[in-house]
Ligand SMILES: O=C([O-])CC(=O)C(=O)O
């Protein structure tokens with residue numbers, strides 16, 4: 001499944017999710033691809049939650065999270081909802097949640113990439129490692145004075161603005177996380193969505209390649225799309 005997704009783009013995945021009723025195409029807005037290995041990132045979410053250091057709802061987890069990162073896992077780091085914002089920069093924590101040493105270890109463990117709903121630092125180190133890293137923004141200060149490790153492999157709630165009203169997405173451990181130059185997309189790990197995507201995407205991509213050929217031969221866009229996507 002992961003090999004399959006890594007052969008396609010996040011747009012191909014969103015096309016499939018739209019077809020199956022996920023109206024935002026699984027897309028997580030506002031993330032920037034700060035570093036890449038040039039290949040579509042695909043893995044199962046291994047989630048990490050940070051909470052405000054003084055948040056009484058969480059005990060600090062000691063010993064870190066990085067050494068247990070599984071080989072097929074995309075590391076997904078988030079903050080508790082109270083530390084998130086609807087508008088840029090999307091978080092109230094200006095310290096960086098993730099840095100170059102974490103990427104060095106994650107690459108060594110063969111994890112395909114990292115998504116941080118917050119700030120990262122050591123930009124050049126991620127780029128030199130050619131690690132796939134997506135984040136809301138950059139920073140310079142380490143996280144420890146302001147946030148504590150509060151959860152590993154727990155659901156992450158991500159607050160997002162949208163018309164007509166804001167909403168919350170929950171990323172569950174084991175969800176499929178796919179990322180490329182367009183951004184980051186999630187396919188739920190429970191249920192049969194991933195399987196349905198696997199069946200639909202190759203057909204849809206083949207059809208769109210024919211649409212492109214038709215257009216290059218002078219066909220009208222709408223008509224070519226209609227003809228080639230018929231039945232899809
Ligand atoms: O020290 C930290 O908190 C994170 C960091 O810079 C690294 O992983 O390189």
Ligand code: NI
Nearest residue numbers: 099100101122
């Ligand atoms: Ni560092």
